[in-house]
Amino acid sequence: xxxxxxAGLAGLFLSLTAVLASCGSSSEMSSDTxxxxxxxxxxxxxxxxxxxxxxxxISLSPTATEMLYAIGAGPQVVAVDEYSNYPAEAAALGTxxxxxxxxxxxxxxxxxxxxxxxxxxxxxxxxLSTLNIPVFxxxxxxxxxxxxxxxxxxxxxxxxxxxxxxxxxxxxxxxEEAVASVQFSDPPLSYYYELDxxxxxxxxNTFIGQIFNLFGxxxxxxxxESGNDYPQLSAEVIVSADPDFIFLADTKxxxxxxxxxxxxxxxGGLKALSANQIVELDDDVASRWGPRVLELxxxxxxxxxxxxx
Amino acid sequence: MNRNRTWFVFGGVLLLLAMIVGTxxxxxxxxxxxxPLEFLNRLPFVQIDSGVSQQDWNIVWLIRTPRVVxxxxxxxxxxxxxxxxxxxxxxxxxxxxxxxxAAGAGLGATLVFAFQRGATExxxxxxxxxxxxxxxxxxxxxxxxxxTAFGATQSTxxxxxxxxxxxxxxxxxxxFILQRNTDxxxxxxxxxxxxxxxxxxxxxxxxxxxxxxxxxxxxxxxxLLDVLRVGDDEASALGINVRRVxxxxxxxxxxxxxxxxxxxxxxxxxxxxVPHAVRLLAGASYRMVLPLSVLLGxxxxxxADIPSRVLANPAETPIGVxxxxxxxxxxxxxxxxxxxxx
Amino acid sequence: xxxxxxxxxxxxxxxxxxVQSFNDLLHSGEWLCLIGPNGxxxxxxxxxxxxxxxxxxxxxxxxxxxxxxxxxxxxQHIAYVPQSPQIPLDxxxxxxxxxxxxxxxxxxxxESKHDRDVVGGVLDxxxxxxxxxxxxxxxxxxEVQRLVIARALAQEAPVLLLDEPTSALDIGHQQQALELxxxxxxxxxxxxxxxxxxxTLAGMYADRLVLMHQGxxxxxxxxxxxxxxxxxxxxxxxSARVHHEDDGTVVVIPQRTSAx
Numbered sequence: 001x002x003x004x005x006x007a008g009l010a011g012l013f014l015s016l017t018a019v020l021a022s023c024g025s026s027s028e029m030s031s032d033t034x035x036x037x038x039x040x041x042x043x044x045x046x047x048x049x050x051x052x053x054x055x056x057x058i059s060l061s062p063t064a065t066e067m068l069y070a071i072g073a074g075p076q077v078v079a080v081d082e083y084s085n086y087p088a089e090a091a092a093l094g095t096x097x098x099x100x101x102x103x104x105x106x107x108x109x110x111x112x113x114x115x116x117x118x119x120x121x122x123x124x125x126x127x128l129s130t131l132n133i134p135v136f137x138x139x140x141x142x143x144x145x146x147x148x149x150x151x152x153x154x155x156x157x158x159x160x161x162x163x164x165x166x167x168x169x170x171x172x173x174x175x176e177e178a179v180a181s182v183q184f185s186d187p188p189l190s191y192y193y194e195l196d197x198x199x200x201x202x203x204x205n206t207f208i209g210q211i212f213n214l215f216g217x218x219x220x221x222x223x224x225e226s227g228n229d230y231p232q233l234s235a236e237v238i239v240s241a242d243p244d245f246i247f248l249a250d251t252k253x254x255x256x257x258x259x260x261x262x263x264x265x266x267x268g269g270l271k272a273l274s275a276n277q278i279v280e281l282d283d284d285v286a287s288r289w290g291p292r293v294l295e296l297x298x299x300x301x302x303x304x305x306x307x308x309x
Numbered sequence: 310m311n312r313n314r315t316w317f318v319f320g321g322v323l324l325l326l327a328m329i330v331g332t333x334x335x336x337x338x339x340x341x342x343x344x345p346l347e348f349l350n351r352l353p354f355v356q357i358d359s360g361v362s363q364q365d366w367n368i369v370w371l372i373r374t375p376r377v378v379x380x381x382x383x384x385x386x387x388x389x390x391x392x393x394x395x396x397x398x399x400x401x402x403x404x405x406x407x408x409x410x411a412a413g414a415g416l417g418a419t420l421v422f423a424f425q426r427g428a429t430e431x432x433x434x435x436x437x438x439x440x441x442x443x444x445x446x447x448x449x450x451x452x453x454x455x456x457t458a459f460g461a462t463q464s465t466x467x468x469x470x471x472x473x474x475x476x477x478x479x480x481x482x483x484x485f486i487l488q489r490n491t492d493x494x495x496x497x498x499x500x501x502x503x504x505x506x507x508x509x510x511x512x513x514x515x516x517x518x519x520x521x522x523x524x525x526x527x528x529x530x531x532x533l534l535d536v537l538r539v540g541d542d543e544a545s546a547l548g549i550n551v552r553r554v555x556x557x558x559x560x561x562x563x564x565x566x567x568x569x570x571x572x573x574x575x576x577x578x579x580x581x582x583v584p585h586a587v588r589l590l591a592g593a594s595y596r597m598v599l600p601l602s603v604l605l606g607x608x609x610x611x612x613a614d615i616p617s618r619v620l621a622n623p624a625e626t627p628i629g630v631x632x633x634x635x636x637x638x639x640x641x642x643x644x645x646x647x648x649x650x651x
Numbered sequence: 652x653x654x655x656x657x658x659x660x661x662x663x664x665x666x667x668x669x670v671q672s673f674n675d676l677l678h679s680g681e682w683l684c685l686i687g688p689n690g691x692x693x694x695x696x697x698x699x700x701x702x703x704x705x706x707x708x709x710x711x712x713x714x715x716x717x718x719x720x721x722x723x724x725x726x727q728h729i730a731y732v733p734q735s736p737q738i739p740l741d742x743x744x745x746x747x748x749x750x751x752x753x754x755x756x757x758x759x760x761x762e763s764k765h766d767r768d769v770v771g772g773v774l775d776x777x778x779x780x781x782x783x784x785x786x787x788x789x790x791x792x793x794e795v796q797r798l799v800i801a802r803a804l805a806q807e808a809p810v811l812l813l814d815e816p817t818s819a820l821d822i823g824h825q826q827q828a829l830e831l832x833x834x835x836x837x838x839x840x841x842x843x844x845x846x847x848x849x850x851t852l853a854g855m856y857a858d859r860l861v862l863m864h865q866g867x868x869x870x871x872x873x874x875x876x877x878x879x880x881x882x883x884x885x886x887x888x889x890s891a892r893v894h895h896e897d898d899g900t901v902v903v904i905p906q907r908t909s910a911x
Binding site: 082095096097098100101102103104105106107108109111121122123124126127130131132200225227228230231232 | 335336337338364367368371372373437488489490491492495496499500504506507508509511512618622623624625627
Binding site for chain 3: 529530532533535536538539540542543545546547548549550592593594
């Protein structure tokens with residue numbers, strides 16, 4: 001047998017082995033859309049290299065938790081933080097770790113082979129490194145592209161890149177479809193996005209703001225306080241701007257809804273009220289950047305479409 | 310003198326006990342009684358099979374032990390610093406944060422959190438402890454300049470009031486910055502409450518030189534603090550340069566306190582409770598109060614850190630909460646006994 | 652030999668002159684008492700000598716001017732007994748008197764056996780030896796007064812400054828304290844400057860009196876010379892009789908100005 005044949009047989013043998021090895025992790029072999037081989041370990045994402053597929057993952061980021069379960073890595077997760085309440089399987093783990101005041105001993109007590117955090121409250125990465133526990137920082141997304149990227153990165157790290165790419169592409173398609181179905185208004189529709197009942201808002205520089213930009217909407221909080229992307233607006237500013245839409249992201253934390261807004265002194269005359277354009281959002285969905293961001297986008301799309309009609 | 314030696318032995322034993330117990334208790338890791346065995350095993354020429362795995366040992370040695378050691382260092386520094394401040398200001402309610410250390414450090418930390426989102430840990434030098442340290446020193450410097458600039462009288466009251474003013478100023482600037490950067494409020498708040506949970510051997514190495522220097526200088530001054538007990542005038546007539554002694558003691562105490570605040574945040578009550586407890590036990594002479602505060606302060610914080618890491622397992626209870634829990638009732642008790650005695 | 656000399660000593664507080672050009676020379680063993688109404692400047696002279704307030708001019712001990720920079724030298728040569736001493740209630744008697752040895756103890760060092768022996772000796776001399784271990788808070792006013800003098804003695808300084816040493820004492824303790832100071836003066840050749848309100852007592856114990864008024868020396872001399880009704884009336888505004896005892900003691904008796 002000549003060298004070429006040998007190489008070819010070796011290659012076939014290797015990929016077969018790889019396929020067999022990864023059969024346990026990926027749920028299905030998709031042969032159409034993207035040509036990607038089944039996961040081969042070790043993998044490297046950024047400066048993190050994992051030698052084997054992780055089977056006891058700890059997530060201290062609610063968003064990362066949602067992503068993990070969406071890409072099929074749920075069975076590999078052994079513990080999540082106290083705020084990881086979605087999906088139900090994550091909440092059912094009953095492991096209230098803290099992402100803000102992490103108890104490093106408790107974390108290591110689960111013998112994790114991958115820990116995912118969204119920010120380091122102080123020395124956490126360093127401490128985990130001294131214990132040789134791999135840690136991946138999936139920081140807050142700055143853009144929609146970040147979201148796709150993180151989903152795919154988690155896919156690679158957990159050995160579910162096939163599913164991850166699918167999830168990412170479905171998400172992308174969904175978003176594009178939602179955006180396309182909306183006609184930009186001229187003048188653009190204005191909105192006020194409420195973070196809490198003391199009128200903290202976001203500018204269009206933030207992740208949320210960029211979502212609204214997709215629909216060509218104008219944020220009344222822009223240019224209110226330069227340099228601050230999370231300004232606290234005053235009631236006067238909001239009322240005088242008289243936004244077309246009011247999006248409430250404080251329905252859970254601060255029990256706000258359309259009726260409470262209507263009851264606020266001086267807010268009675270807002271057009272958002274009379275046109276029924278106060279949109280109540282789920283706090284969690286609005287503050288995370290996982291696959292459920294599609295829910296957020298569809299909600300916004302629905303609101304805009306019904307306004308246009 | 311024998312009684313004094315007894316107290317030192319007591320303090321030393323208590324500290325040793327605290328550290329041993331501290332390393333044995335935690336939310337994870339090997340069973341508690343295996344740990345001392347493994348410590349012995351790690352000594353050269355000693356071989357004991359303790360049944361502790363390498364991973365478990367890593368938890369004890371790399372995570373828990375630096376935490377216990379840092380608790381001891383921070384506890385002793387805050388205690389001797391508080392005792393020294395009480396000595397130079399002749400006021401038992403004074404704590405090591407008096408002249409603006411707390412507010413200055415808090416402001417420094419807030420600035421770092423607000424303007425350095427993202428990877429500060431990737432810098433060669435972590436700016437957070439540095440900023441806290443500098444903030445604390447600058448605040449005390451301003452307090453001192455303002456407090457001694459007015460009039461030739463060396464009134465300690467003026468100095469304390471200047472400290473109050475600087476604290477208020479720093480706190481309001483901090484509030485202003487936080488208001489504009491609400492996404493870091495949680496981080497700043499948790500820093501302020503104080504924590505030992507992120508302690509590493511690097512932190513220990515960082516603070517040790519400052520603490521050793523500071524403690525050394527303060528211990529050298531303990532006889533002089535006793536002389537100061539009769540007031541500035543009489544001490545001066547007895548041959549003490551009161552202003553210079555006060556300056557050096559304040560500087561040394563501030564240096565050490567700033568260093569520990571930089572790595573552990575603001576842990577309250579230690580600097581008041583421990584010196585007072587020492588006075589109740591061993592008398593009011595600073596020759597005893599200072600060195601005993603070192604020993605008992607270290608032991609106290611090591612013990613206080615234990616509930617901090619197991620009480621709300623697997624979450625952490627900020628150690629400032631634990632010390633306040635013990636501190637507040639003790640404070641009330643102090644006030645009561647003082648009122649009835651005077 | 653001049654034990655203590657004041658040369659053009661002036662003290663000012665916030666622009667007002669509290670002591671104007673005070674000059675005096677005392678020989679070793681002499682007791683000078685400053686008298687005068689409140690605010691005359693008596694305390695200020697003492698505080699200047701003790702180094703507690705800044706002054707212009709010079710103060711010299713054994714003809715050596717007190718160096719402005721050495722608090723230790725000053726404390727070794729001048730012992731100051733304040734009017735209202737601060738008493739740390741939980742300090743022991745022995746430790747309190749031991750403070751008097753501070754000028755001889757190196758800055759960061761501890762007291763020596765010699766220092767402790769000196770304190771023991773002083774406590775014996777003042778009948779306080781049995782109190783050595785007791786906390787100051789348990790002592791009576793008279794005992795505390797003896798204690799403050801004891802501390803000053805432990806300084807082994809040739810000059811003793813007493814600011815109102817008897818104002819807070821009852822008549823018995825007043826006598827005790829002054830007799831004690833006098834006998835120590837004779838034993839050890841101490842030079843004493845005191846400020847006192849009680850004119851009779853001042854006259855009884857001091858060699859010389861200096862009457863001060865608004866910072867200036869307005870009269871000086873023996874008790875007989877200074878304590879005259881006209882002088883007292885002019886500077887104290889008091890109407891008083893002066894009685895001379897057979898042994899030379901001058902007694903000042905204030906007169907009632909209204910009928911009983």
